[in-house]
Amino acid sequence: MNSVYIVMHQRKQNIEELAAQLAAALSAAGIAAYAEPWLLKRMGERSPLLFLGDQIEKCDAVLSVGGDGTLLRANAIAVRNHIPILGINIGTVGFLAEVEWEQLTEACKLLADDDFEVKERMMLEAELDGKSWLALNDVVLSRGGYSRLIGVNASVSGEQAGLYIADGVIVSTPTGSTGYSLSAGGPIVYPDVECILVTPICPHSLQHRPVIAAPTQRIELSLDREHSNAVQGAVDGQQAFTLSLNHRLVITKADQPARFIEMHSRGFFSTIRIKLAEWSR
Numbered sequence: 001m002n003s004v005y006i007v008m009h010q011r012k013q014n015i016e017e018l019a020a021q022l023a024a025a026l027s028a029a030g031i032a033a034y035a036e037p038w039l040l041k042r043m044g045e046r047s048p049l050l051f052l053g054d055q056i057e058k059c060d061a062v063l064s065v066g067g068d069g070t071l072l073r074a075n076a077i078a079v080r081n082h083i084p085i086l087g088i089n090i091g092t093v094g095f096l097a098e099v100e101w102e103q104l105t106e107a108c109k110l111l112a113d114d115d116f117e118v119k120e121r122m123m124l125e126a127e128l129d130g131k132s133w134l135a136l137n138d139v140v141l142s143r144g145g146y147s148r149l150i151g152v153n154a155s156v157s158g159e160q161a162g163l164y165i166a167d168g169v170i171v172s173t174p175t176g177s178t179g180y181s182l183s184a185g186g187p188i189v190y191p192d193v194e195c196i197l198v199t200p201i202c203p204h205s206l207q208h209r210p211v212i213a214a215p216t217q218r219i220e221l222s223l224d225r226e227h228s229n230a231v232q233g234a235v236d237g238q239q240a241f242t243l244s245l246n247h248r249l250v251i252t253k254a255d256q257p258a259r260f261i262e263m264h265s266r267g268f269f270s271t272i273r274i275k276l277a278e279w280s281r
Contacts, residue, residue: 003060004026005036005083006062008066024048062074062081066090067090068093072096074087084259084260087099087260118260120258122215122253124173128233134235134254134256138236141169149165150166155220156213156219165224168201169221185199187212194253222243222248223247
């Protein structure tokens with residue numbers, strides 16, 4: 001690997017120091033380090049990072065430096081430019097990150113030596129009124145600032161799955177199973193298992209439990225007229241749309257996968273045990 005594009009957490013107080021350390025580690029490994037314009041501006045004229053403009057596809061990978069929120073933002077850039085992504089965690093938990101900050105020097109050497117694997121992870125595509133969005137983690141319908149519960153009709157490949165009277169509904173990938181879906185009582189799914197999870201958020205009825213659909217199936221969500229007029233929709237944590245009556249949100253497996261760099265680190269379940277312990281503190 002010869003070059004990387006760096007996407008960093010934008011609100012860390014010591015971001016200049018971290019970026020300088022990252023640039024030094026990459027330079028020592030012989031890897032050119034390009035960065036987002038906002039970071040170059042923060043670093044100033046003597047920045048060791050390079051400007052690339054809109055030619056990100058010329059890099060070999062995207063490096064996400066932050067927590068899971070930063071990685072989701074960075075993944076959108078990686079997918080758009082058809083290059084893989086490596087997550088370096090400087091956040092609190094960082095379920096999606098492959099590398100901890102303390103492993104930075106070793107990780108840069110592995111990148112330089114091409115000593116890693118690239119694993120594909122399925123994404124979701126959400127479509128509404130001719131617009132579409134890609135999600136690595138999840139698509140969420142929620143009541144937003146309203147105090148009352150919402151009603152969402154859910155169907156799987158044309159078959160009615162249920163009417164959820166709840167705070168909302170989460171449709172997630174296996175990657176997203178350790179995110180919001182987990183907090184709402186959904187299962188943890190191994191990343192290589194392709195499926196689509198549908199998890200209600202605080203449902204009014206105990207009969208409404210999370211369900212798992214096949215990756216080939218089509219999830220359709222619409223509002224129940226007696227309970228909701230409009231609800232907010234978010235894709236990977238970013239508000240993206242409003243779902244109104246007489247409209248239908250369609251969610252399917254995306255044609256394009258995300259591509260994650262893996263470096264022979266600890267296994268998935270070991271990571272889950274460690275991260276859940278940190279989350280529970």
